[in-house]
Amino acid sequence: MELVCALAIGVLVGSGTWLLLRPRTFQVIIGLSLLSYAVNLLIFVTGRLVIDRPAIIGPAGFEGSSAYADPVPQSLVLTAIVIGFATTALFLVVLLALRGLTGTDHVDGQEPEP
Amino acid sequence: MSFWLRHLPVFPIVIPLVAAAAMLFFAEARRVPRLSIALAASLGQIAAASALLYFTTDSAPYIWREGIGTYSIGGWPAPFGIVLVVDRLSALMITLNAILALSVLVYSSARWDKLGVHYHPLLQLLLMGLNGAFLTGDLFNLFVFFEILLAASYALLLHGAGTRRVKSALQFIVVNLTATFTFLIGVALIYSVVGTLNMAHIAAIWPSLQPGDRGIAEAGAAVLGVAFLVKAASWPLNFWLPGAYTAAGAPVAAIFSITTKVGVYAILRLSSLLQEPLPLGGSWLFYGGIATMVFGIAGMLAARQLQRVVAFNIVLSSGTLLAAIGLAAPTLIAPALLYLTVSVLVSAAFFMLTGMTERMRTADPETADSPSSHPVTYGAFQVGEPPDPQAPDAEVGIAIPAAMAFLGLAFVCCALLVTGMPPLVGFIAKFGVLSATFHGLSSGVDPARSWVLIALLLLSGFAGLIALCRIGMRLFWSVTGRTTPRLRLIEAGPVAFLLVLCIALTAAAGPMMTYVSSAADTLNDPQTYIRAVLPDAQESAP
Numbered sequence: 337m338e339l340v341c342a343l344a345i346g347v348l349v350g351s352g353t354w355l356l357l358r359p360r361t362f363q364v365i366i367g368l369s370l371l372s373y374a375v376n377l378l379i380f381v382t383g384r385l386v387i388d389r390p391a392i393i394g395p396a397g398f399e400g401s402s403a404y405a406d407p408v409p410q411s412l413v414l415t416a417i418v419i420g421f422a423t424t425a426l427f428l429v430v431l432l433a434l435r436g437l438t439g440t441d442h443v444d445g446q447e448p449e450p
Numbered sequence: 451m452s453f454w455l456r457h458l459p460v461f462p463i464v465i466p467l468v469a470a471a472a473m474l475f476f477a478e479a480r481r482v483p484r485l486s487i488a489l490a491a492s493l494g495q496i497a498a499a500s501a502l503l504y505f506t507t508d509s510a511p512y513i514w515r516e517g518i519g520t521y522s523i524g525g526w527p528a529p530f531g532i533v534l535v536v537d538r539l540s541a542l543m544i545t546l547n548a549i550l551a552l553s554v555l556v557y558s559s560a561r562w563d564k565l566g567v568h569y570h571p572l573l574q575l576l577l578m579g580l581n582g583a584f585l586t587g588d589l590f591n592l593f594v595f596f597e598i599l600l601a602a603s604y605a606l607l608l609h610g611a612g613t614r615r616v617k618s619a620l621q622f623i624v625v626n627l628t629a630t631f632t633f634l635i636g637v638a639l640i641y642s643v644v645g646t647l648n649m650a651h652i653a654a655i656w657p658s659l660q661p662g663d664r665g666i667a668e669a670g671a672a673v674l675g676v677a678f679l680v681k682a683a684s685w686p687l688n689f690w691l692p693g694a695y696t697a698a699g700a701p702v703a704a705i706f707s708i709t710t711k712v713g714v715y716a717i718l719r720l721s722s723l724l725q726e727p728l729p730l731g732g733s734w735l736f737y738g739g740i741a742t743m744v745f746g747i748a749g750m751l752a753a754r755q756l757q758r759v760v761a762f763n764i765v766l767s768s769g770t771l772l773a774a775i776g777l778a779a780p781t782l783i784a785p786a787l788l789y790l791t792v793s794v795l796v797s798a799a800f801f802m803l804t805g806m807t808e809r810m811r812t813a814d815p816e817t818a819d820s821p822s823s824h825p826v827t828y829g830a831f832q833v834g835e836p837p838d839p840q841a842p843d844a845e846v847g848i849a850i851p852a853a854m855a856f857l858g859l860a861f862v863c864c865a866l867l868v869t870g871m872p873p874l875v876g877f878i879a880k881f882g883v884l885s886a887t888f889h890g891l892s893s894g895v896d897p898a899r900s901w902v903l904i905a906l907l908l909l910s911g912f913a914g915l916i917a918l919c920r921i922g923m924r925l926f927w928s929v930t931g932r933t934t935p936r937l938r939l940i941e942a943g944p945v946a947f948l949l950v951l952c953i954a955l956t957a958a959a960g961p962m963m964t965y966v967s968s969a970a971d972t973l974n975d976p977q978t979y980i981r982a983v984l985p986d987a988q989e990s991a992p
Contacts (some may be wrong), residue, residue, distance in 0.1 A: 341736060351790055356624070356628065361620070368624070368627050368628070368631075371628070371631050372631060374631075375631045375634045375638070378634075378635060378638050379634060379637075379638040382638045382639070382641050382642035382890075387668065392628075408641070408647070409641070410579075411637075412590055412637075412638075412641075415590070415594065416634055419597045419630075420595070420630070420631075423597070423600070423602070423604075423623070423627055423630070424627070426601065426604060426605075426623070427620075427624070427627065430604075430608065430616060430619055430620050430623060433608075433616050434613075434616045434617060434620050437613045437616055438613060439618070443530050443620065443621065443624070444617070445613065445617040445620075445828055
């Protein structure tokens with residue numbers, strides 16, 4: 337389980353970084369999205385991977401700290417998802433505006449000299 | 451404690467938030483209510499900031515012990531809930547921010563706010579993010595406030611549109627989004643082993659970490675440091691800055707002069723709490739700062755446009771601060787804080803001045819805001835016809851006499867302050883840094899690094915002087931193609947206000963130095979901060 341998670345995060349970060357370094361704005365935005373997935377997964381697993389444990393105290397009362405999953409990373413990851421999503425959406429708008437203004441999808445707003 | 455006093459620390463965050471929301475009830479075209487709300491909010495922030503500044507001095511020790519006030523949001527006690535912490539450094543930064551906000555607001559109401567929509571709400575949200583970042587005592591909350599200020603700054607950078615702005619905003623957003631993810635990775639790594647996000651709690655637990663966990667925690671702190679260095683514009687993470695700050699409108703660039711200092715603030719805060727300069731493990735911060743200074747100097751000498759020179763000066767001042775913090779000499783913090791204050795005020799004044807000198811060369815199409823470049827957003831937001839941006843110049847408005855004389859005088863003042871030449875406070879700040887570095891030599895700070903810092907400080911002043919002399923001569927002494935701009939009082943006033951403030955600081959350098967020295971004392975003794983936030987925490991024994 338840990339290995340699968342670690343591999344998933346690693347692959348996402350690797351692909352995201354590679355795409356981020358590409359010259360086309362569309363590749364950059366996909367790279368940013370992959371990076372944000374990786375970061376969200378990383379935040380989530382900082383609470384340790386556990387199964388069948390709720391993150392809230394049930395009606396039966398407190399049953400000892402090992403009976404629960406860590407709720408903090410879960411709330412952090414929610415915030416991170418929302419913020420990452422919103423800023424990526426904003427980036428999409430700017431991307432389209434630049435495409436419209438310059439007629440090219442290069443991040444520098446102009447095609448490189450051949 | 452009275453209601454107002456108890457809730458005082460939260461006001462710098464709540465006032466701009468409420469103001470930004472309230473402004474949205476009025477259509478874009480109704481400028482008077484919008485402007486009045488913005489003005490009231492700015493005055494409110496100045497009042498709150500002055501109160502914070504007063505209560506953190508030694509003159510009111512009975513209110514907040516040791517000059518540190520805390521505010522638990524929602525009443526949850528410290529390590530579980532989010533706390534706001536006001537110490538002298540925070541109060542100083544918030545006051546700077548409030549002063550800058552008022553000047554920028556007044557300045558931009560002359561013509562800049564008409565170039566696009568929702569300028570004033572965005573400005574207030576930017577201020578909210580800045581104030582929150584200076585106040586919060588929680589690492590994840592710091593991230594949230596960073597995002598608020600960044601989201602607002604993206605939109606403000608785009609304000610006025612135009613190809614150049616959209617292009618540099620795109621790059622600005624990519625770099626900052628990447629830094630955001632780096633920030634989150636750092637926070638996640640630290641949380642995974644320390645188990646808390648409260649900064650004071652992290653600092654309390656830090657020395658007693660198990661050796662196995664320590665590696666991850668330090669890696670997390672280093673990753674976090676990289677994210678802050680991007681915001682603080684440290685070389686090689688600062689190539690976004692000159693383009694973005696040159697493309698931004700003058701008042702936007704002016705308020706941006708404090709947003710890079712948020713990175714410096716965060717580095718200073720965490721380095722002080724963890725008692726090691728932030729990217730950890732030796733002198734990375736110092737060498738990063740030195741490289742940034744060299745980059746700033748080279749950029750200033752190479753730049754041909756005034757706004758670009760000022761942008762590189764921001765890089766230079768960031769580099770100076772990072773190198774001073776990275777030298778890890780306790781005596782260097784106080785003069786560095788004075789330098790930061792002066793540098794923020796004068797950079798903002800200089801950027802606003804740039805907006806006025808640009809109009810002396812209206813023939814230059816690259817820099818002038820042509821009417822065709824902005825109305826895109828008006829259609830999108832359906833707020834009706836854009837007001838003609840050229841009209842306000844012809845409109846009534848008290849113009850100041852002797853516009854050229856004012857511009858020239860303000861330019862000379864800015865140049866003296868930026869380069870740290872006598873007699874103004876820029877000199878005192880720079881001299882303070884130099885003398886503290888000299889004193890550090892005798893108390894065991896690495897002499898080679900101290901001499902490098904001293905040499906670069908002197909060189910940077912000299913280079914700044916050359917760059918500004920050259921630009922100033924071309925700007926004011928060349929006869930061809932110059933028009934005397936008509937300056938309105940509300941444009942010239944804020945620049946004059948900031949410069950008079952700098953001159954007043956020259957006279958009041960003594961009290962100011964006392965204040966920053968006690969701010970530095972708090973920073974040099976992180977236990978004070980930890981005690982204030984976690985009054986009943988046990989000294990965690992290993």
